[in-house]
Amino acid sequence: MAKVTFNEERCKGCEICVSVCPKQIIHMADRFNSKGYRPAEVIEQDKCIGCAFCARMCPDVVIEVYK
Amino acid sequence: MKQVFGYPESLQTRPNHYCPGCTHGIIHRLVAEAIDELQVREKAIAVAPVGCAVLAYNYFNCDAQQAAHGRAPAVATGIKRALPDRIVFTYQGDGDLASIGMAEIVHAANRGENITVIFVNNAIYGMTGGQMAPTTLPGQKTTTSPYGRDTATTGYPIQVCEMLSTLKAPAFIARVSVHDPKNVLKAKEAIKKAFEYQVNGKGFTLVEVLSTCPTNWGMTPVEALKWLENNMIPAFPLGTFRSLEEVSK
Amino acid sequence: MAERIMMKGNEAFAEGAIKAGCHFFFGYPITPQNEIPEYMSRRMPEVGGTFIQAESEVSAINMVYGAGGAGARAMTSSSSPGVSLKQEGISYIAAAEVPCVIVNVARGGPGLGGLTPSQADYFQAVKGGGHGDYHMVVFAPASVQEIIDLMYEAFVTADKYRTPVMVLADGLLGQMMEPVVLRDWEDLQIPEKPWATTGMVSGKPQSVINSLGLAPEELENLNLRLQKKYRTIEENGVRYEEDGVEDAELIIVAYGTSARVSKSAIAKARAEGKKVGLFRPITLWPFPSKRLAELAEAGKRFMAVEMSAGQMIEDVKLAVNGKTEVEFYGRYNGAIPSVTEVYQAIIKSFDNREVQK
Ligand SMILES: Cc1ncc(C[n+]2csc(CCOP(=O)(O)OP(=O)(O)O)c2C)c(N)n1
Ligand code: SF4
Numbered sequence: 001m002a003k004v005t006f007n008e009e010r011c012k013g014c015e016i017c018v019s020v021c022p023k024q025i026i027h028m029a030d031r032f033n034s035k036g037y038r039p040a041e042v043i044e045q046d047k048c049i050g051c052a053f054c055a056r057m058c059p060d061v062v063i064e065v066y067k
Numbered sequence: 068m069k070q071v072f073g074y075p076e077s078l079q080t081r082p083n084h085y086c087p088g089c090t091h092g093i094i095h096r097l098v099a100e101a102i103d104e105l106q107v108r109e110k111a112i113a114v115a116p117v118g119c120a121v122l123a124y125n126y127f128n129c130d131a132q133q134a135a136h137g138r139a140p141a142v143a144t145g146i147k148r149a150l151p152d153r154i155v156f157t158y159q160g161d162g163d164l165a166s167i168g169m170a171e172i173v174h175a176a177n178r179g180e181n182i183t184v185i186f187v188n189n190a191i192y193g194m195t196g197g198q199m200a201p202t203t204l205p206g207q208k209t210t211t212s213p214y215g216r217d218t219a220t221t222g223y224p225i226q227v228c229e230m231l232s233t234l235k236a237p238a239f240i241a242r243v244s245v246h247d248p249k250n251v252l253k254a255k256e257a258i259k260k261a262f263e264y265q266v267n268g269k270g271f272t273l274v275e276v277l278s279t280c281p282t283n284w285g286m287t288p289v290e291a292l293k294w295l296e297n298n299m300i301p302a303f304p305l306g307t308f309r310s311l312e313e314v315s316k
Numbered sequence: 317m318a319e320r321i322m323m324k325g326n327e328a329f330a331e332g333a334i335k336a337g338c339h340f341f342f343g344y345p346i347t348p349q350n351e352i353p354e355y356m357s358r359r360m361p362e363v364g365g366t367f368i369q370a371e372s373e374v375s376a377i378n379m380v381y382g383a384g385g386a387g388a389r390a391m392t393s394s395s396s397p398g399v400s401l402k403q404e405g406i407s408y409i410a411a412a413e414v415p416c417v418i419v420n421v422a423r424g425g426p427g428l429g430g431l432t433p434s435q436a437d438y439f440q441a442v443k444g445g446g447h448g449d450y451h452m453v454v455f456a457p458a459s460v461q462e463i464i465d466l467m468y469e470a471f472v473t474a475d476k477y478r479t480p481v482m483v484l485a486d487g488l489l490g491q492m493m494e495p496v497v498l499r500d501w502e503d504l505q506i507p508e509k510p511w512a513t514t515g516m517v518s519g520k521p522q523s524v525i526n527s528l529g530l531a532p533e534e535l536e537n538l539n540l541r542l543q544k545k546y547r548t549i550e551e552n553g554v555r556y557e558e559d560g561v562e563d564a565e566l567i568i569v570a571y572g573t574s575a576r577v578s579k580s581a582i583a584k585a586r587a588e589g590k591k592v593g594l595f596r597p598i599t600l601w602p603f604p605s606k607r608l609a610e611l612a613e614a615g616k617r618f619m620a621v622e623m624s625a626g627q628m629i630e631d632v633k634l635a636v637n638g639k640t641e642v643e644f645y646g647r648y649n650g651a652i653p654s655v656t657e658v659y660q661a662i663i664k665s666f667d668n669r670e671v672q673k
Pocket of ligand 1: 136
């Protein structure tokens with residue numbers, strides 16, 4: 001069991017996390033945050049393996065990982 | 068559930084101003100994590116460059132001085148000599164360190180100043196809008212090399228780690244990259260090691276981090292990571308160029 | 317009681333700094349001030365201080381910025397071409413409000429110039445030199461003893477106002493040997509510097525030494541603060557010496573070596589009944605404009621004597637503000653005016669008056 005949380009307001013929508021997730025469970029949301037970016041989000045949380053690839057690659061420290 | 072990845076204490080919570088996908092942000096976090104893990108935040112003093120990281124004092128959660136373009140190693144020298152038990156580091160771009168500040172970095176290294184230099188090589192001048200840097204690759208187009216860098220008139224990318232490794236004094240010199248999670252981990256290890264050297268009074272340490280500038284490279288952040296891997300790493304081979312431990316073995 | 321010893325001007329800059337509690341020296345060799353780094357390289361280890369021969373004047377001033385920002389009393393010294401290189405750093409230091417001392421033992425310019433003494437760096441010292449709206453306090457000693465005393469003043473002033481301070485001399489003063497009294501300053505204590513970057517130890521809030529103000533109002537606020545500080549220094553920091561100005565018709569305005577030469581020339585002219593006096597600015601910035609204005613109001617004429625094509629004379633004229641005449645006598649090929657030359661200039665000035673009458 002693992003979990004990732006995204007601090008959407010910090011996200012700049014760079015999509016790097018999307019590109020590195022081995023389970024491909026990160027997507028860009030259809031909404032905008034207050035900075036005007038489409039934030040990244042996880043839809044199938046239960047598939048997360050807690051590898052923290054996304055968090056490690058995030059330039060904006062948006063992501064926290066729990067295991 | 069336990070948190071396995073969170074926000075480092077040595078990074079202020081203020082969001083950074085870097086462009087979306089710019090790896091300056093990753094490198095900031097790695098520096099902060101290293102400082103956290105070595106528990107030296109209260110003793111840390113950062114020296115910010117002129118370049119995209121000019122506001123680094125707004126991000127690192129420690130005391131900081133902002134230096135003139137290229138002069139960070141001299142400023143760090145002054146701080147470290149005045150406060151030898153503090154952990155002093157510079158954070159510099161390639162224009163800052165390898166062009167205007169070449170004299171300062173070479174001599175700080177040659178004196179074996181007990182400081183840590185984080186050298187962010189993105190092969191371009193980010194802050195001023197994408198001009199040619201001393202580390203720009205042959206043929207790479209920038210706003211001041213619109214036909215591609217012509218080695219006949221502008222020379223070749225300067226390999227800072229290789230150059231500084233010809234000096235006797237430096238204690239630790241390594242080149243790392245942040246283009247994928249595996250390399251980010253390695254980069255973190257190198258940065259932590261550099262700070263550890265300083266804590267133990269070993270002398271001059273420098274970690275060159277290959278970084279992206281999606282904005283001025285004209286790529287998406289993900290494309291930029293690929294471009295770094297395919298183009299920059301061949302020109303700037305990764306590895307440890309100097310490590311006192313290995314020398315003494 | 318401290319004993320009297322013979323000392324060279326350049327050594328006095330160095331020992332004066334150490335006596336003032338400066339334990340950090342960063343410099344780069346250049347004639348005619350090499351005795352300063354040489355002396356420091358010998359003395360600093362003895363007092364537990366730091367001497368670094370930097371790779372350039374640019375680096376030296378930035379090391380001063382670092383050490384000064386970290387709370388230490390730090391200095392650098394150089395001569396004209398080297399001081400030109402320091403201007404970038406001085407501008408940053410002024411903006412970041414870092415206390416430090418810069419010594420310029422000036423030589424003839426422009427360009428590489430020569431090794432002979434000169435006062436042609438006046439503009440650079442008092443009008444900025446680097447970019448932006450800033451000033452540094454500039455002291456101009458005229459004897460070896462005064463070098464020692466003003467080095468102390470310089471460090472105290474730098475700390476008091478968080479500002480760079482220059483001690484401006486010329487090669488002659490640097491090379492001159494004179495007897496001096498080396499005092500231990502009784503009130504020597506370096507003030508607390510809570511703003512310094514000493515680490516966020518035991519909950520100290522973050523200190524940032526910085527000169528960047530991206531937001532227009534942020535930068536304007538910095539400049540307003542600096543200007544306010546400069547007005548305070550102008551109010552409280554002016555220093556000068558007068559000799560025989562009360563009954564004088566003509567007042568020689570000269571600093572440093574020019575003042576020494578002028579003093580002898582004035583004595584000679586006085587002996588012949590010419591009513592001439594000396595006004596010697598000790599601070600070139602802030603300039604003693606108020607006092608000069610008073611003297612002009614009283615109808616005195618002035619003559620600026622300088623080892624330059626005439627730089628300080630502009631400040632004299634600004635102070636006098638057209639009320640009376642301001643003449644000039646200068647040598648500016650890196651040469652020192654002789655007593656006879658200045659004496660003759662004084663006599664000529666009086667003769668011209670006679671003719672006009
Ligand atoms: C003396 C001086 N010259 C030029 C500049 C303008 N300038 C600001 S940043 C910069 C280049 C920064 O490039 P780099 O060091 O590679 O850092 P990056 O922005 O790419 O992170 C330049 C030339 C300056 N601020 N000061
Ligand atoms: S300009 Fe380039 S280096 Fe600077 S923040 Fe943007 S992407 Fe990063």
